[in-house]
Amino acid sequence: MNLQLPQTGSGAAQRWDAIDIARGIAIVAMIVYHFSWDLSFLKLIGTNILEVAAWRWFARSIAASFLFLTGIGLVLAHARGFHPGAYLRRLAKIGGAALAVTVASYFAFPQSYIFFGILHCIALASILALPFLRLHSALALAVAAFVLAAPLIFVSPALDAPWLDWLGLGAVDPVTNDYVPVFPWFGFVLIGVAVGKGMIAREGAMGVARWRGRDLVSRSLRWAGRKSLPIYLIHQLVLLAILYGVLQITGPNPAAEARPFTAECEASCRQQNGQPGLCQRTCSCIVDNLRETDLWPKILGNRLGAEDQTRISRTAQQCLRNAP
Template identity: 40%
Template sequence: MTARWGALDAARGLAVLAMVVFHLIWDLGHFGYIERTIPWSAPVKAFGHSIAFAFLFIAGASLVLAHRNGICWDAFWRRFAVVAGAAALVSVGTYVVFPSAFVFFGILHCIAAASLLSLPFLLLPWSAALAAGAAFFAAPYIVASSAFNSHWLQWLGLGTVEPLTQDWRPLFPWAGAMLLGVAAARAFVPLLTFKVQPVARGRKSALPFLGRHSLLIYLLHQPLLFGLFTALLIVAPPAEDTRDFIAACERSCVDEGSTQAYCHSFCVCTAKEAISGKALDGARDDAERGRRLQEMARRCMAR
């Protein structure tokens, strides 16, 4: 028997599946197989936020379960080193692929930092973790300031400008999700200890299996998806369709006060330049693609 809890592993496994779906949507947009604005739409962003919350909340509950009989320092530091090392690997890998928008404080960075912050709350009443979690979620709305916009302080999440990065889970508010997980586990685990039995390691249920290997899946699934989509570009490249781009461009242009006729001409011009001139070919990342689109827009505006 193992000290792992099947229900918690299953919950983490469900979050893993949701994460893969979310990144599949992102990759479809990045490679042009769906409208590129879809991954940045409000519903998809909300989906991503809910997945991040789930991972952090479960990590907090897991921390309580792992140390419910007293903090096991060797196990804690070993796990911390694994997560921090994986976070560093993500930063290096995304810098190679997206140098202008690499991940410098994503979900793994937040889990590592929040684990340190959560340690004292393993010894305090559950209400202390609940209050701290609520404070972390409230802080960006109360103490946000441009003083935190410095590159060296952006990871706190208390600035007024969101940095350009592929995964952004700053300490405030996201560490609050882990603290809420700590609070929930501290409050309810004592009530469940005598009712729920640990699961046997030998069982092969799909969701608990995914949950037990969530870190490995997190590290491998995007490189695999990128490789598959890169190969797919050669075999079946996406058709160039500018209708959605033009429609979104026109809405934005009209909202800024220009006439419908001007906006239509301007947006059609920008779309034609982007496709006919292959001006976006070779762009290293979304940030460079955005800069090139802005340059094309300025040329069309001058005409």
């Protein structure tokens, strides 16, 4: 099967404003998510966004958008024939950027560094998707369905070995700040391939190919979409630098600062009496009382001794007696 685009002017197969703008929107969404993650990580807000389902789904939808657009982009870039030079240059850029993310995150977060994040997935998916550029769209969709469903129907502790974590079929997810394994995420790339092939096969889609964003918002998003890789690489450095400066001025959010102790307190309380509401009120009382004592810096620094534990237990008993 030889994909052909109608003659719509030079570069139509390579750059569609609509696709660049869609990628720009995904970039903006990514920055919003990472800004919120940074606020939570630096304890500038009381909410831990990793514990909020809506934020987790927001992050997943952003990753799915990038991978879907990767599939469409592969089809458009090679619709008039495969261009190995351009393909290899793009793959080298993405692969190099993925390696840079791994190295940088290893030094910044050694316990949760990024070994297979969104860039790693895009790089590998760009290779795995190549055969589907010449295969029928129905086959791409069928394989996409299998890839998306695989983690729901087949996981095994035998695949928990670190060197197999990139598959995404282990019984336990690895500890990492960004995890986008082949299963299920490669499925979104294949869906993008199928959609891209459907677009260029329809004459009506050429109106989308010819469309140009003229207003400021469209042009800004188009620019962001075309510069998505450098933006991805530098935006977190900029955000963290700014927010770390803010942290030096404001200090951490009190609720965020107390979060680890509060979570441990509530978990211990629920094991004993199983009343979440009572435990929440009691632990809140304990935190409020301990903040006013010399114990609080020791709690935050994890420097509690046996006598300190006794004082905390007395405070807990008092709060439990006074709880409504």
